Amino acid sequence: MTNGSKPIAGVIGWPISHSRSPLMHNIWLKTYGINGTYVPVETAPEDLAHSINLLKDKGFRGVNVTVPHKEAVFDLVTAKDEAARTIGAVNTLLFEPAGLLKGLNTDAAGFVASLKGSAGVAWTQGPAVVLGAGGAARAIVYGLLEAGVQEVFVVNRTVSRAEVLARDLSGKSDHKGQWVKPHPWTSLGTLMKNCALLVNATSLGLEGGAPLEIDLDPLSPGALVTDIVYAPLETPLLREAKSKGHVVVDGLGMLIHQARFAFEAWFDILPDASPDIRAVLEADLKKSI
Ligand code: ATR
Numbered sequence: 539m540t541n542g543s544k545p546i547a548g549v550i551g552w553p554i555s556h557s558r559s560p561l562m563h564n565i566w567l568k569t570y571g572i573n574g575t576y577v578p579v580e581t582a583p584e585d586l587a588h589s590i591n592l593l594k595d596k597g598f599r600g601v602n603v604t605v606p607h608k609e610a611v612f613d614l615v616t617a618k619d620e621a622a623r624t625i626g627a628v629n630t631l632l633f634e635p636a637g638l639l640k641g642l643n644t645d646a647a648g649f650v651a652s653l654k655g656s657a658g659v660a661w662t663q664g665p666a667v668v669l670g671a672g673g674a675a676r677a678i679v680y681g682l683l684e685a686g687v688q689e690v691f692v693v694n695r696t697v698s699r700a701e702v703l704a705r706d707l708s709g710k711s712d713h714k715g716q717w718v719k720p721h722p723w724t725s726l727g728t729l730m731k732n733c734a735l736l737v738n739a740t741s742l743g744l745e746g747g748a749p750l751e752i753d754l755d756p757l758s759p760g761a762l763v764t765d766i767v768y769a770p771l772e773t774p775l776l777r778e779a780k781s782k783g784h785v786v787v788d789g790l791g792m793l794i795h796q797a798r799f800a801f802e803a804w805f806d807i808l809p810d811a812s813p814d815i816r817a818v819l820e821a822d823l824k825k826s827i
Contacts, residue, residue: 546574546597547804550589550611551604554578558819559602562797565818566809583607587614590631594639599804600632602797608673615641621684624710625676630800644799645674645792646681651799651811652764652791653685653735659762659785661735665689667726669750670739671699674766678739679703683713690718691729694740697722730757736779738765743773750775754782765789769823790819 546567549559555578563576579601581589586607593601603611608627612618615628621643622628628641653661664687668675671694682690694700700720708718721729730736736757742750744767752775757763763779768789776786794811802808809815 543573543575544597545577546572547599547601548577548579548593549602549604550579550581550586550593550607552580552582552606554580554604557604558793558822559604559797561818561822562794562815563801565815566801566807570805570807570809572805572807581607583610586610590614590639594633594637598633600630600800602800603629603631611641615639617641619643620712621646621677621680624707625673625680626706627673627676629677629796630803632803642800642803643677643680644796644803645677646684647799648681648794648796649678649766649792650681650685651795653762653787655791656762656785656787659734659760661762662686663688663734665691665729665733666735666737667691667693667729667733668737668739669693669726669752670741671696671703671720672739672741675739676703676707678737678766679707679718682735683707683710683716683718686716687735688716690716691721691725691733692718693721693723693726693729695723726752727756730754730761733758733761736761736763738767738773738775741767743767743775745769754778754784757782757784759783762787766792768793769826771820771823790816790823794819 549557611628616639618641622641625643630642632640692700704718704720763784764787765773766789767773779786798809
């Protein structure tokens with residue numbers, strides 16, 4: 539514990555030892571002179587409600603929520619922000635006065651913020667192609683709609699999941715005139731020809747797991763390519779896209795930016811996404827590979 543003081547925020551997951559959140563948040567707590575620490579809280583699914591109550595009683599400002607609790611915690615909160623409600627998952631809890639428990643989703647805004655530095659690529663004009671239809675993909679599609687992307691194609695192995703995603707996220711009051719369309723994997727080549735952004739929001743490509751095997755030849759030459767996987771930092775998808783001349787954004791940006799927005803919700807300070815934080819995370823990733 540970097541500050542040697544009272545825990546005031548943390549991350550709940552099962553398991554939790556892999557989480558890089560304590561690394562980031564403890565640096566920011568120190569940087570901004572906030573007296574407290576951010577701690578990992580390992581919590582089995584059956585203990586989730588009890589654990590959250592305990593943290594509230596201990597005076598925590600809030601916690602991040604990670605795998606496998608992001609959906610389960612949805613039913614435990616007393617209020618939700620618009621992003622959490624629409625996405626159907628909570629990644630940040632805020633303990634408010636009078637015992638209120640607010641659920642936020644900062645993954646969507648974190649994803650969009652990670653792309654904002656990609657100067658010269660007009661990805662907001664769309665269309666966007668998102669691979670995957672799990673919780674991460676739902677947050678990303680919501681973020682893209684919020685950023686004004688008109689057309690989002692969701693390509694998933696299990697098409698019914700993409701259909702549910704499209705139904706849940708298309709045509710919300712704030713997203714009039716924008717739409718989300720589900721597609722099977724076989725449509726990918728055709729969809730890539732005319733897209734401004736390709737996102738891998740599946741777990742494929744993760745260190746030690748199954749690879750993401752797609753042919754990037756049909757991809758529109760100016761398209762931005764991004765991957766939510768950040769271990770390895772340069773996934774085979776990003777390496778190939780780069781070799782074909784595409785601008786690429788790795789998954790570390792989303793991790794950092796979702797954390798910045800959570801920190802802001804708890805402490806009213808939006809930390810800088812400084813190169814230092816990125817360097818610390820990169821060094822930590824190298825250690826564990
Ligand atoms: P998360 O909440 O992190 O998004 P998830 O809900 O388990 O995790 O979603 C994982 C995504 O990766 C899904 O889109 C999944 O496809 P299915 O919905 O068909 O399961 C995708 N995925 C995982 N392994 C895959 C594989 N071997 N081939 C294709 N897609 C895969």
